Amino acid sequence: MAASLNWLFYMILGASTFFYSVIYDLWSTLADNVDDDDRFPDKKSKIKYLNTYRYVTGAFLGMALLVITFFPTYFFLISLLILFQIGLVLLLVFKKKMFIVEMPVSSVDQSPDTLVAKVKKQLFGKEERFYTRVFILVLVSGLFFYLGTVFSISVSVLIGAVPFILFAFGILLILGNTVTFLSALFRINLHVIALITAFIAGLVYEPHYTQLPDKKVSTHDFKNRQTLSEYFKNWVELRKTALDDSSSKEYPVYFVLADGGASRSGYWSASVMSSLDSQTNGKLASHLFCLSGASGGSVGNAAYFNLLRAKQTDSTVKHSDGVKIVQDYLETDFLTFTIARMLGPDVFRYVLPLWFIDDRAEALASVMETGSGDESRLYNTMSTGFSEIITQKNKPYHLPILCVNTTRMQDGIPAVISNINVTDNRFNKRVDLLGLLGEQRDIKMSQAVVLGASFPYLSPAGRINDTTKTKESNYFVDGGYFDNSGSGIVSEMINILQQDTLYKKYAGKLKFYVLHATNSPQGDAFLNPVNPLINDLAAPVKTLIGAYGTQTIVNDRRLWNQLKIMYPGKDHYIKLNLYDPNIKISYPMDWVISNKALADIKRRLYTSTEIVKLATDMNRY
Amino acid sequence: MSTNPQKKELINFKDLFTLHFLRALFTSLWLFFPAILFLALSWAAFWQLSQGKDLLQRTLENGRIFVLFIIAEVFWTYITWYTCYLISKIKLTALPKHTTDKDIIHWRRMLTQMPRFLAFSCLTIIVIAF
Numbered sequence: 001m002a003a004s005l006n007w008l009f010y011m012i013l014g015a016s017t018f019f020y021s022v023i024y025d026l027w028s029t030l031a032d033n034v035d036d037d038d039r040f041p042d043k044k045s046k047i048k049y050l051n052t053y054r055y056v057t058g059a060f061l062g063m064a065l066l067v068i069t070f071f072p073t074y075f076f077l078i079s080l081l082i083l084f085q086i087g088l089v090l091l092l093v094f095k096k097k098m099f100i101v102e103m104p105v106s107s108v109d110q111s112p113d114t115l116v117a118k119v120k121k122q123l124f125g126k127e128e129r130f131y132t133r134v135f136i137l138v139l140v141s142g143l144f145f146y147l148g149t150v151f152s153i154s155v156s157v158l159i160g161a162v163p164f165i166l167f168a169f170g171i172l173l174i175l176g177n178t179v180t181f182l183s184a185l186f187r188i189n190l191h192v193i194a195l196i197t198a199f200i201a202g203l204v205y206e207p208h209y210t211q212l213p214d215k216k217v218s219t220h221d222f223k224n225r226q227t228l229s230e231y232f233k234n235w236v237e238l239r240k241t242a243l244d245d246s247s248s249k250e251y252p253v254y255f256v257l258a259d260g261g262a263s264r265s266g267y268w269s270a271s272v273m274s275s276l277d278s279q280t281n282g283k284l285a286s287h288l289f290c291l292s293g294a295s296g297g298s299v300g301n302a303a304y305f306n307l308l309r310a311k312q313t314d315s316t317v318k319h320s321d322g323v324k325i326v327q328d329y330l331e332t333d334f335l336t337f338t339i340a341r342m343l344g345p346d347v348f349r350y351v352l353p354l355w356f357i358d359d360r361a362e363a364l365a366s367v368m369e370t371g372s373g374d375e376s377r378l379y380n381t382m383s384t385g386f387s388e389i390i391t392q393k394n395k396p397y398h399l400p401i402l403c404v405n406t407t408r409m410q411d412g413i414p415a416v417i418s419n420i421n422v423t424d425n426r427f428n429k430r431v432d433l434l435g436l437l438g439e440q441r442d443i444k445m446s447q448a449v450v451l452g453a454s455f456p457y458l459s460p461a462g463r464i465n466d467t468t469k470t471k472e473s474n475y476f477v478d479g480g481y482f483d484n485s486g487s488g489i490v491s492e493m494i495n496i497l498q499q500d501t502l503y504k505k506y507a508g509k510l511k512f513y514v515l516h517a518t519n520s521p522q523g524d525a526f527l528n529p530v531n532p533l534i535n536d537l538a539a540p541v542k543t544l545i546g547a548y549g550t551q552t553i554v555n556d557r558r559l560w561n562q563l564k565i566m567y568p569g570k571d572h573y574i575k576l577n578l579y580d581p582n583i584k585i586s587y588p589m590d591w592v593i594s595n596k597a598l599a600d601i602k603r604r605l606y607t608s609t610e611i612v613k614l615a616t617d618m619n620r621y
Numbered sequence: 622m623s624t625n626p627q628k629k630e631l632i633n634f635k636d637l638f639t640l641h642f643l644r645a646l647f648t649s650l651w652l653f654f655p656a657i658l659f660l661a662l663s664w665a666a667f668w669q670l671s672q673g674k675d676l677l678q679r680t681l682e683n684g685r686i687f688v689l690f691i692i693a694e695v696f697w698t699y700i701t702w703y704t705c706y707l708i709s710k711i712k713l714t715a716l717p718k719h720t721t722d723k724d725i726i727h728w729r730r731m732l733t734q735m736p737r738f739l740a741f742s743c744l745t746i747i748v749i750a751f
Contacts, residue, residue: 081694131703166697173701180654589672
């Protein structure tokens, strides 16, 4: 279906060239009337004829614009754009004709041959003067929107992504065509010179450092974080009464996994968790041991984690408010401000050292902090430094373990940003990212989740220098490159806990459950034959791309098997999938989601039989 | 179609299959590649990516974003035409006014039509994407 629609689009695109020819021919014939028709004997009558068409067209388009401002419907929009096409060709054809009528003989050029004179002649010649003035006006208004979006989060949220992208295309096109214009004027390819300059500048200037703040709470040391065993001991201690209560047979321990998938996954996983809390009066939160996720899933986990923090400090925040709080926050447009930096300063950064303007990764972190507006309950909670939420040895801790999974770009080793110490060898050489920072620097929650959600191209790999020993340069990218669900570290945690003496004491009562919030269509992909040429040339690349998703499937399955062995015949790995296999629907994976898609996700939240069953089970404990 | 294509600088259907036309077409693709690049990017963003389609849906849902979208579309279209027109004008002034060389004739037509057609395509791409 999608493929046939694509072909239809291409056919319409091809047909548009003929549509253009027909319109052009029609307007040219009408414009040429001034040459052939006896009704226009002199210049004045010719100009009047041409101007009548131009003014009527201008007025007509202006009126159409007014109509669509008041009736912004799909039908009117398409009609308006087609009218624009017809009107545009008319105005351009009649403009040319007007110039020929007004200036039939070109005067001899006597201007000096300097650069300024050459450019001035091209821009302010008799034919171009008016259009150059319009261009300046249009440019100033476009720059107003463009720069406003680049420099202000609130403006970016107001403008929206599509208008900004079009403004940015216009501004960048001016730059690109200016280089072409000068290349044509001087007969030198300045594009190549610009590319070489960008490459050389990249050798001396690093634009993508993660801008780490200094620690606010100097007494919280990263090296003093609790180990998993210490955290488990603290966790058990806080629930000792319930665990020692012989009237209940089982005490569930929840590990939450949240798959990557930008705002879609964040919205889904945070909604699921807060909905479970709402339906069970906070049972999930009180039985929760760990939140692990990658990419957008980490954003959802962090939002839910901040909701738990808010509940701890503010008694007015009820369990029933949770869904609205996280949804209000995650409905924020995180995309426009990020794209504004990508199509703004980050383009020029290749040749200009714009150290005073943050890159698009920092922009994404900033918009996650304050983009939701100060009416949001989670406003600015993401600006909290990780040092403020880490565990400390011998101090009680009331929040779950938070694991933001990321991947080191240079060697593909998985890394974790966590409130507990993950340097134990049994974590299989995962990089403990907080351990690289030393004790002076901190990392904000927003920066941490952005490191773990560095989408290909949209966010660059963030650089963090290891200040502790070797001064190595570490670049971190999306956690999904290695493990898109965060199941790897949870599997390792369960392995470690199974060897723990305290766990062994309560093993009969403590039952581990994994709640996996997924947001991808279910089922296996169909394997198509591969062209022999592609097989020979691109087999390694194709395999690596395939392994990207499969690695996560294998990790998840390993954890599933692990729980099957621990609890034979029982289902302790519960998948909570956004996609209902009985309904054909597609949810966009983006940092902003339309109201229509949000409504579909909300509908799924309240109709998912898995969530209803899980809430019912939780209420039994 | 046109009765006098030379006067109108119109590219006729039969011209599409000549080597002169193809030569002029490829040269113009190189000359106007910044404008073509952004057209290609908008094709990729709004046609190929599900994210782009959802962004267009969001544009229709919000009155403020919708109005700004119309302004931005007009902006992009005008900039595309005007900047490409200036480039084509430099190239056109370097061409002889009267010639029988078919390469030059096709090149002249291409330089005349391409800025207009590229601006026209800024609207086409968005119309079809919606």
